[in-house]
Amino acid sequence: MFAGSEIPKVRKGKTMKEKIMTAAEAVAGIQDGATIMVGGFMACGTPEILIDALVDKGVKNLTIICNDAGVPGRGVGKLLSNGQIKTLIASHVGLNPEVAQRMNTEVTEDKLECILVPQGTLAERVRAGGAGLGGFLTPTGVGTIVAEGKQVIHVDGRDYLLEKPLKADFALIRGSVTDRFGNTTYNGTTRTFNPMMAAAANYVIVGACEIVEIGDIDPNNVVTSGIFVDAIVGGEKPWQI
Amino acid sequence: MADIKEIIAARVAKELKDGDVVNLGIGLPTMVANFLPEGVSIILQSENGIMGMGAAAEKGREDVDIVNAGAQYVTVNPGAMFFDSATSFGIIRGGHVDATILGALEVDQHGNLANWIVPGKMVPGMGGAMDLVVGAKKVIVAMQHTQKGAHKILKECRLPYTAVGVVDMIITEMGVMEVTPEGILLTEINEGYTIEDVQAATEAELMMSPNLKEK
Numbered sequence: 163m164f165a166g167s168e169i170p171k172v173r174k175g176k177t178m179k180e181k182i183m184t185a186a187e188a189v190a191g192i193q194d195g196a197t198i199m200v201g202g203f204m205a206c207g208t209p210e211i212l213i214d215a216l217v218d219k220g221v222k223n224l225t226i227i228c229n230d231a232g233v234p235g236r237g238v239g240k241l242l243s244n245g246q247i248k249t250l251i252a253s254h255v256g257l258n259p260e261v262a263q264r265m266n267t268e269v270t271e272d273k274l275e276c277i278l279v280p281q282g283t284l285a286e287r288v289r290a291g292g293a294g295l296g297g298f299l300t301p302t303g304v305g306t307i308v309a310e311g312k313q314v315i316h317v318d319g320r321d322y323l324l325e326k327p328l329k330a331d332f333a334l335i336r337g338s339v340t341d342r343f344g345n346t347t348y349n350g351t352t353r354t355f356n357p358m359m360a361a362a363a364n365y366v367i368v369g370a371c372e373i374v375e376i377g378d379i380d381p382n383n384v385v386t387s388g389i390f391v392d393a394i395v396g397g398e399k400p401w402q403i
Numbered sequence: 404m405a406d407i408k409e410i411i412a413a414r415v416a417k418e419l420k421d422g423d424v425v426n427l428g429i430g431l432p433t434m435v436a437n438f439l440p441e442g443v444s445i446i447l448q449s450e451n452g453i454m455g456m457g458a459a460a461e462k463g464r465e466d467v468d469i470v471n472a473g474a475q476y477v478t479v480n481p482g483a484m485f486f487d488s489a490t491s492f493g494i495i496r497g498g499h500v501d502a503t504i505l506g507a508l509e510v511d512q513h514g515n516l517a518n519w520i521v522p523g524k525m526v527p528g529m530g531g532a533m534d535l536v537v538g539a540k541k542v543i544v545a546m547q548h549t550q551k552g553a554h555k556i557l558k559e560c561r562l563p564y565t566a567v568g569v570v571d572m573i574i575t576e577m578g579v580m581e582v583t584p585e586g587i588l589l590t591e592i593n594e595g596y597t598i599e600d601v602q603a604a605t606e607a608e609l610m611m612s613p614n615l616k617e618k
Contacts, residue, residue, distance in 0.1 A: 203451040203488070204474035229488070230528075256527025257474075265526070276526070281450065282492025282534030289489040302496065302534045305567035338468065350468030351452045353487045385487075400467045 181344060181394045185215035188367045188393040192332055194221050195248075199288065199333040199363050200228040201356035204257065205237030206401045207348070209336040209369025213237065215395075216334075217244050225249040227288070227330055229281065229355055231258035245272060251328070253281035280308060283325050285355060290327035292361025297326045333363030335386070336398060340370035341377070344391025345384045352401065353385065360390040367391075369398040407547060407576045410593070413438040415504055415545045415574050419445050426450065426495070426535055428505035429473040432545050435504055448500055450491050450531040455483030472531070495531070496538040503539035505532060506546045507570075509560045512607040514570040514582040516544065517562035529565060536569040548575035554606040556580070556587065577601045580609070591616040 189212065192198065198216075202208030208228075216224075217240050226247050231254075232239035239258050241247050255261040255276060264274035279287070280302045290298055299322035303309050313324040335356045337346035346368055348356055360366050368386075373396045412434035419425060419439065426448045427433050436458075439445065447456040449471050456471060457478035465476035479485075486494075494500065509517040516536055519529040536542045549555055556573060573580040578601055579591035590612040592601060602609050 203472070204470070206451070206468070206470045206474060230530075252528065254528035254530035256525075256530075262526060278526070278528045280529050280533040281488065281531040282496055282538075285488035285492050300496065301537050302566075304537075306533065306564045308529075308533065348485075348487075350466060350485055351449070351470050352468050353452055353485060355488050357487045358489050401470075 185211050185395045188395050189215045195223045197225040197330045199330040199359040201335050203229050203354040205232045207352035207354040208237040212334040212369045223248040227251045231255040231261045249275040251277045253284050287328040288358040288362045291329040330363040333359040333366045335368045337368045337370040339372045341374050343376050344388030346386040360386045365392045367393040371398045423501040426503045432504040455480045495534050500539045502541040503535040504543045507544045511557045511560045512586045514568045515560045516565045517560040518565050536566045543572045548577045548604050557606045594618045
């Protein structure tokens with residue numbers, strides 16, 4: 163702890179202690195039809211224990227916003243295999259063959275809607291959602307099918323697409339080290355979409371590899387502030403190929 | 404005789420300058436790092452959040468939290484940095500990457516690129532490709548000249564675009580081409596091929612560089 167500091171108050175009337183809970187408790191509020199952001203890139207940086215809890219809960223018709231579809235048996239791939247995703251908003255789904263199967267199925271209740279967004283645009287849309295922006299202008303996608311239905315705005319001799327922010331009901335974040343307030347660090351390439359998603363969702367759950375006391379993380383190294391975090395679940399395992 | 408992919412990767416490597424910040428696509432482009440000329444050291448950017456990516460990690464010595472954009476364990480070099488995806492694509496779109504090297508399904512004489520979707524057949528998604536080719540200062544397509552004999556270097560792309568007017572250079576096993584406002588300029592032909600061979604394998608009409616190098 164830093165001299166003269168006070169333990170931060172937790173919003174929404176909860177005490178500090180109440181942020182730490184089981185995975186089942188953390189996902190208890192997630193209902194059918196929810197929109198959920200999931201951090202990670204090819205499941206590196208995805209909180210598997212929270213995904214597992216959603217699989218156990220069995221909620222359906224989810225809209226998942228994630229960089230990719232993971233792979234079968236890993237990351238959001240588990241939710242896909244379990245038939246829980248109705249709409250997937252992602253930049254790349256090629257490494258999970260189940261996506262193509264479900265997009266092309268004749269069985270209506272299994273049919274997946276997949277909305278592909280350029281990776282940089284997806285990251286920035288999530289950032290805009292958390293940062294209070296009404297959108298942003300990007301040159302990415304101009305002249306392609308990504309531009310269909312979007313406003314093209316000409317600025318200083320160049321065309322840009324107006325891309326709108328993305329928000330979600332929930333975000334599932336993976337922290338390498340998280341303190342009891344929710345301050346979080348991310349090791350290596352596990353950071354990916356996690357920090358932006360933590361700011362863009364109403365209820366944010368961190369699956370943490372390690373939970374430490376408040377003050378144990380040097381403020382210089384905190385990437386995601388605890389103010390964004392509603393629930394912390396320990397026991398996240400190191401990612402492995 | 405060296406593998407075709409190695410021939411292409413080795414030639415691409417000669418386009419890179421010491422100190423360049425480079426993003427390499429998955430597959431053949433990744434091999435370019437193995438063929439850098441003596442004295443040329445580049446800084447690899449990986450769109451999943453690394454500046455200063457190193458070689459593949461040795462088996463048994465992997466850091467499980469460090470992977471490349473193909474989800475393979477890699478190392479990082481001294482001076483490296485990790486960042487989130489919004490920062491990563493700010494670097495890319497912001498023009499801070501000197502060169503991106505990637506494969507293609509089709510390229511055309513206007514520098515249009517198609518490499519992310521075959522409607523009805525293959526829908527892998529664009530990943531970071533649309534941002535990379537729009538943002539990088541130089542876009543080099545590294546690929547086999549034809550797909551089992553079918554033309555890939557076309558008058559007009561038939562597949563949906565990744566981006567329009569972005570390709571600077573095409574390097575194949577047959578040679579090297581530059582995309583100019585007038586069309587595709589053949590600048591080098593590899594040993595074993597004639598101008599007629601290259602033109603026959605190319606739908607777009609090639610212009611010949613006055614300094615055409617034949618190897």
